[in-house]
Amino acid sequence: MDAGHGELQIVSVEEAGPGTAVCVVRCVGGVVRPGQVFESGRVVLDWIVRYGERRVDVVSPPHAAKVQLSGDGVAGLRAWITISSAGYRRYGYVGPAEIRAAVRPGSEGRVIRTLDDFEAWASDQAVDELAEPFTYVVDGDGDLRLAPRRSEHVACAGRGAVLGAGEIAFSRGGVGWAICEVSNQSTGYCPDLDSWSAVADALDRVGIGRPDGFTYEVVFRRCVACGEVSVVREGDFVCVFCGGELPASWNVV
Known part of the structure; x- marks a missing residue:
């Protein structure tokens, strides 16, 4: 599922820098929120300002606003083009800067794309560890990553943006592995409840049984x-x- 379709018409580019642009836009379709991604993930909406310098959390047609856009695609922005949202909302890190700065290369969580990946990972965990929840993220590529519970989510994600993050626990029964608990509890990324769509899709690709939503919201x-x-x-x-x-x-x- 899409995090919500939206279309923005660029009225003018007010400021431009490496990878960012502040633009005056008009919403011409759907509903647009901070964190929404456009142009096949190449542009991210960072913030919206209306009513002078007041930040708001949504803009809808036919209203205009000032926004900051970031990503590889901002270099191609110019007046009167229209950009469309696509894919899931991406969440940037919003926790303490010193925690992000302490992340070292190689501390990323284990990528789990298939059931074989999961079973190989599970076989490396101690029995008592498997009885506890783990830290997880769904990274920017839509892949599930797992790390020990006390790991920082930003480390699990390799400092990158995520589509979902929280804690997850597993159980093994007669029909194999299943998820018994999953949440969006991440104070580093603070994902919204609608991140469940990205989490569910990542879990379905792995092929592990899951609940119909977050067990703890x-x-x-x-x-x-x-x-x-x-x-x-x-x-x-x-x-x-x-x-x-x-x-x-x-x-x-």
């Missing part, structure tokens, strides 16, 4: 008033840091 929001990231608990959209009202839609960029 975490709702992340960034407070517009103080800028801190909060977890919404029991449907109460109130910032735990300043008491401000949290947005209804995902906005952690």
Whole structure:
């Protein structure tokens, strides 16, 4: 599934730098949100500003906005072309910079593309470790990566953007391996609940039994008033840091 189709018409390119561009755009189709990808993954929408300098979490037709776009495809942006979203939403790392800086080459999680890959990985794990959840990400290529539970998600992802992230646990029964727990609990990437589509597709490609959705859901929001990231608990959209009202839609960029 798509994270949500959207089309942006470039009105003007205001600022351009290596791999980024700030543009005035008009939404001409669908709904557009930060984190959405365009042009077959070559352009990512980083943020949206409307009403002067106020950041917002969505823009829909026929409204205009100022946005920052990044990626290999921004060099081809010019006035009056239209770009279309495609693929899953990509989540960039939003955790502490020092944790990302500490990631060393070779610390990436094990890539699991097939059931044989999974069984080979499982055979390398101690019995007591298999009884606990593991850190996982779905990387930018859509592949499942697994790492020990206390691993940082940004290390598991090799510092890259992800399509999903959280914790996952497995059980083995008479019909083979299955997933007994899976969440989107990652404070490094704070993925939205709609990341389940990418997670489910990655698991289906591996060929391992899975639930119909996250067994534990975490709702992340960034407070517009103080800028801190909060977890919404029991449907109460109130910032735990300043008491401000949290947005209804995902906005952690």
